[in-house]
Amino acid sequence: MTPSADSPSSSRNTLEQAAGTHDRATALRRAALLDGMLGDPLDPGNPHGFTALAEFDRDRRPPVETEQLLAVAGMGSELVPVRHGGMLARADLLMRVLRPVFRRDVALGLGCGISSSFAASAVWAAGNATQQSSVAALLLGGGRITVVHPGLGPAGGVSRDGFTLRRPADGRPVLDGCKDVIMDAERAGAFVLHAATATAAGPHSHSALLLDPARLPAGRMRLLPRAVTPGLRAAVFSGLRFTRCPVPENAFVGRAGEGVALALRTNQINRCLLAGAVTAAVDPVLRSAVSAATANSAASPARRWRRPLAGVFADLLACDALAQACLRAASLVPERAHVPTVAATYMISALLGDALDELSAVLGSAGRQGDGLPHGLLAKLTRDLPAAGLGRAGAAACQAVIVPQLRTLANRSWFVEAEPPPGLFGESIDLPRLDHRLLTFAGDADFLAAYLAGSAERIACARAADGRTALLGRFADGFLGELRVLREQCRALPGRFGASMSGPWTAALSDRYGLVVTAAAVLGTWEAEEDGASFLADPGWALLALSRLAYRAGIEVPNRPEDCVTGVLDELLSRQRTGRGFDLDGAELTR
Amino acid sequence: MVVFTTWGEWLPALVTEPRLRHLLGRDWQRYRRTGDPTVRHRFAAARLLLKHTAAAALETDAAELDLAYKIGGRPHLRGLRQIDVSLAHTDELIVVGISRTGRIGVDAEPLSRSLSLDVMRSRVCTPGEQAVLGAVEGPALTAAMLRLWTLKEAYTKALGQGLRLLFTEFDIPHVIEGEIATNGHSGLLAPDGAPAALDAWAFGAYRALDRYLVSVACHDAVPAAPPEFGGDGLCDEESMSLVSRLLCQEP
Numbered sequence: 001m002t003p004s005a006d007s008p009s010s011s012r013n014t015l016e017q018a019a020g021t022h023d024r025a026t027a028l029r030r031a032a033l034l035d036g037m038l039g040d041p042l043d044p045g046n047p048h049g050f051t052a053l054a055e056f057d058r059d060r061r062p063p064v065e066t067e068q069l070l071a072v073a074g075m076g077s078e079l080v081p082v083r084h085g086g087m088l089a090r091a092d093l094l095m096r097v098l099r100p101v102f103r104r105d106v107a108l109g110l111g112c113g114i115s116s117s118f119a120a121s122a123v124w125a126a127g128n129a130t131q132q133s134s135v136a137a138l139l140l141g142g143g144r145i146t147v148v149h150p151g152l153g154p155a156g157g158v159s160r161d162g163f164t165l166r167r168p169a170d171g172r173p174v175l176d177g178c179k180d181v182i183m184d185a186e187r188a189g190a191f192v193l194h195a196a197t198a199t200a201a202g203p204h205s206h207s208a209l210l211l212d213p214a215r216l217p218a219g220r221m222r223l224l225p226r227a228v229t230p231g232l233r234a235a236v237f238s239g240l241r242f243t244r245c246p247v248p249e250n251a252f253v254g255r256a257g258e259g260v261a262l263a264l265r266t267n268q269i270n271r272c273l274l275a276g277a278v279t280a281a282v283d284p285v286l287r288s289a290v291s292a293a294t295a296n297s298a299a300s301p302a303r304r305w306r307r308p309l310a311g312v313f314a315d316l317l318a319c320d321a322l323a324q325a326c327l328r329a330a331s332l333v334p335e336r337a338h339v340p341t342v343a344a345t346y347m348i349s350a351l352l353g354d355a356l357d358e359l360s361a362v363l364g365s366a367g368r369q370g371d372g373l374p375h376g377l378l379a380k381l382t383r384d385l386p387a388a389g390l391g392r393a394g395a396a397a398c399q400a401v402i403v404p405q406l407r408t409l410a411n412r413s414w415f416v417e418a419e420p421p422p423g424l425f426g427e428s429i430d431l432p433r434l435d436h437r438l439l440t441f442a443g444d445a446d447f448l449a450a451y452l453a454g455s456a457e458r459i460a461c462a463r464a465a466d467g468r469t470a471l472l473g474r475f476a477d478g479f480l481g482e483l484r485v486l487r488e489q490c491r492a493l494p495g496r497f498g499a500s501m502s503g504p505w506t507a508a509l510s511d512r513y514g515l516v517v518t519a520a521a522v523l524g525t526w527e528a529e530e531d532g533a534s535f536l537a538d539p540g541w542a543l544l545a546l547s548r549l550a551y552r553a554g555i556e557v558p559n560r561p562e563d564c565v566t567g568v569l570d571e572l573l574s575r576q577r578t579g580r581g582f583d584l585d586g587a588e589l590t591r
Numbered sequence: 592m593v594v595f596t597t598w599g600e601w602l603p604a605l606v607t608e609p610r611l612r613h614l615l616g617r618d619w620q621r622y623r624r625t626g627d628p629t630v631r632h633r634f635a636a637a638r639l640l641l642k643h644t645a646a647a648a649l650e651t652d653a654a655e656l657d658l659a660y661k662i663g664g665r666p667h668l669r670g671l672r673q674i675d676v677s678l679a680h681t682d683e684l685i686v687v688g689i690s691r692t693g694r695i696g697v698d699a700e701p702l703s704r705s706l707s708l709d710v711m712r713s714r715v716c717t718p719g720e721q722a723v724l725g726a727v728e729g730p731a732l733t734a735a736m737l738r739l740w741t742l743k744e745a746y747t748k749a750l751g752q753g754l755r756l757l758f759t760e761f762d763i764p765h766v767i768e769g770e771i772a773t774n775g776h777s778g779l780l781a782p783d784g785a786p787a788a789l790d791a792w793a794f795g796a797y798r799a800l801d802r803y804l805v806s807v808a809c810h811d812a813v814p815a816a817p818p819e820f821g822g823d824g825l826c827d828e829e830s831m832s833l834v835s836r837l838l839c840q841e842p
Contacts, residue, residue: 202833202841203834203837203841260833260837261837264834308662311662353672354661354662357661357750358662358663360750360780361750361751364750364760364780375786392672392673395672396673396827397830399670399827399831400828400829400830401834404831404834404835405834408838441837442834442837495839496835496839497831497832497835497836502831503651503655504649504651504657504668504671505656505657507669507671508657508669508670508671509670510670511657511659511669511670512657548662551660551662552659552660552661552662553659554616554617554659554660555617556620
């Protein structure tokens with residue numbers, strides 16, 4: 001199928017009509033429309049397909065035509081909250097709308113979506129009404145906004161680059177400093193820039209500023225040359241230098257000194273959104289691997305590939321369960337979501353890395369070494385994930401946010417906190433709209449750990465019903481036991497930063513914690529679907545996902561029945577044949 | 592870095608180590624369940640060697656490290672994605688490999704092990720490798736087969752896929768014992784499944800204790816993380832310190 005966008009205006013009208021009420025059905029419909037507009041990704045003649053996008057990546061050129069299509073289709077309005085005139089109702093629904101883009105190209109999804117979301121979220125969370133309406137107008141008009149951190153690691157680190165805002169005795173504040181790698185510095189209509197406003201380094205040293213480059217005095221802001229990055233090669237990164245640049249008094253987003261806290265509050269959502277959307281980029285790699293493994297027999301893959309293929313599919317479902325739960329929590333229990341949401345980013349990037357490893361063996365086999373589209377997709381994704389902050393450095397940045405909070409959670413939340421209200425899993429309950437102002441950093445709550453305790457109890461009561469449900473209960477108990485061990489170990493952590501907080505032991509604790517909350521999300525998703533008739537209602541996928549999480553955690557658990565692999569594999573092959581996505585929705589994809 | 596020893600050398604340390612349970616961590620149950628004392632001691636010694644080697648390289652205490660396993664069994668240091676480790680043993684020999692530049696795989700076999708040429712030809716060798724083996728005979732053939740077998744094991748262990756990758760599907764460059772060889776365009780893969788860059792893989796085969804062959808495959812992962820996302824430190828200490836100070840409501 002070729003792209004179905006007849007003309008820009010008709011595309012836009014179609015999407016706006018589809019918006020209607022901002023519930024799940026319309027968001028999924030917009031996602032499907034977008035998928036249709038972008039056309040069959042496997043069609044080599046499609047200008048928005050894998051082949052074309054791979055060429056842009058190789059040539060380090062942005063895919064302007066596809067970017068225009070997305071702008072015209074109203075991608076910008078997806079990033080603007082409903083109360084500011086856009087279509088952003090909930091973060092989990094935004095993830096669904098972004099997935100068709102990420103499935104085709106991570107750089108495109110970042111450039112046309114999440115990069116602007118990183119910057120705009122600060123304005124939705126802490127900006128004043130004028131700032132909010134100007135950013136809304138920019139995005140609704142198809143423009144971009146980008147964030148300029150001081151050499152920010154994904155969670156908020158500081159590097160050699162940076163900006164300083166000084167206030168001379170006689171006048172307006174002036175900005176100095178530079179940074180070399182900023183996404184879309186050249187194309188953004190606005191910046192959210194983090195500048196040092198205090199002389200001493202510390203958690204209150206930086207402030208966020210909203211700047212309109214067109215309104216800055218000439219010659220004080222200079223665009224530096226494009227930076228060459230190892231991944232996301234089609235994205236345009238370049239540098240910015242400010243030299244004694246006067247900045248308006250009303251440029252502050254929130255109060256002075258709140259920059260780090262603001263970044264921590266809003267990054268949790270955007271990083272999780274990114275990780276959750278990127279799972280869609282693994283979809284075509286798994287699809288290629290299934291094709292490769294079934295090339296010689298139409299029915300079923302060779303025996304040695306059955307476990308890895310079914311296993312990766314189960315891991316993708318676990319990633320989706322985790323991302324959706326955390327993004328829904330941002331609407332439902334924003335004050336209880338911070339640490340689990342950062343852990344979700346950490347775990348999803350780890351699980352996707354593992355998935356690419358397992359799939360590389362399938363793709364690397366049987367004479368299909370190294371050439372063609374499947375390998376191109378896999379290699380590109382392997383480059384793009386670290387560049388998008390979902391690699392080693394990104395993991396360390398997540399751990400830096402998780403570790404200092406584990407002690408508090410162990411003391412005040414785990415095994416104490418009440419179960420969250422219904423609505424975090426499944427789709428049966430309408431959720432409140434996302435309100436960025438309610439996002440918190442550093443609560444003493446953890447909705448997923450609280451859910452796990454309740455879930456284990458419920459499943460224990462139902463054990464008599466079915467042997468596989470009983471097995472699920474034993475997994476739930478296993479992870480609850482792991483949380484109990486973690487509680488003891490995390491209570492012993494220091495309260496303040498020091499060598500004993502930054503060592504390998506605490507890095508391992510954050511990893512084990514991530515596995516526990518992932519298990520909780522899998523159990524929650526299964527419980528929400530239990531009474532339905534879908535594939536997700538069967539415990540098989542959850543058992544397979546949990547058994548892989550338990551193996552990674554090193555928890556002693558019973559062996560899973562072999563028919564779990566068979567059931568999940570059957571579903572995988574069926575979705576492959578019918579062209580449906582490898583996520584919880586399983587929606588039909590354009591082909 | 593590759594380190595080898597015999598489990599016998601570690602036996603006194605195993606018996607007297609008061610922190611053995613702590614050091615073995617999640618492997619303690621498996622250690623306890625293993626009936627055969629030789630297998631049990633070798634299992635424990637291998638894990639202690641790995642932890643002590645990594646601890647020395649990272650300038651930390653071995654008890655700080657948590658050894659975990661990926662799906663498929665590849666060991667890794669939990670929470671430290673910057674470090675790659677590999678473990679092998681045969682008879683009394685234990686070998687540990689550790690790398691900060693990318694994937695590493697180690698394998699070991701007794702030099703006395705004799706492989707069947709027929710099996711090697713049908714199950715292990717590519718046509719090119721068959722031709723190389725066809726050109727030698729006697730002890731040279733035995734040694735060449737053992738080198739090839741252990742190098743293929745090391746390479747697949749580095750990729751993390753164990754025996755799921757068929758040995759007949761990739762060529763290993765010709766390695767002379769004691770020397771390092773790198774890959775040409777021989778169809779080897781990078782860990783992402785794409786063709787490996789020229790010279791990205793380094794292979795070596797070495798004699799250990801005069802009676803074992805130790806083979807190593809090491810991938811040099813370039814490029815590094817972009818400047819955008821910080822350096823390659825084990826921990827993002829700057830961020831952690833900021834977060835911690837913010838939590839403590841420090842100025």
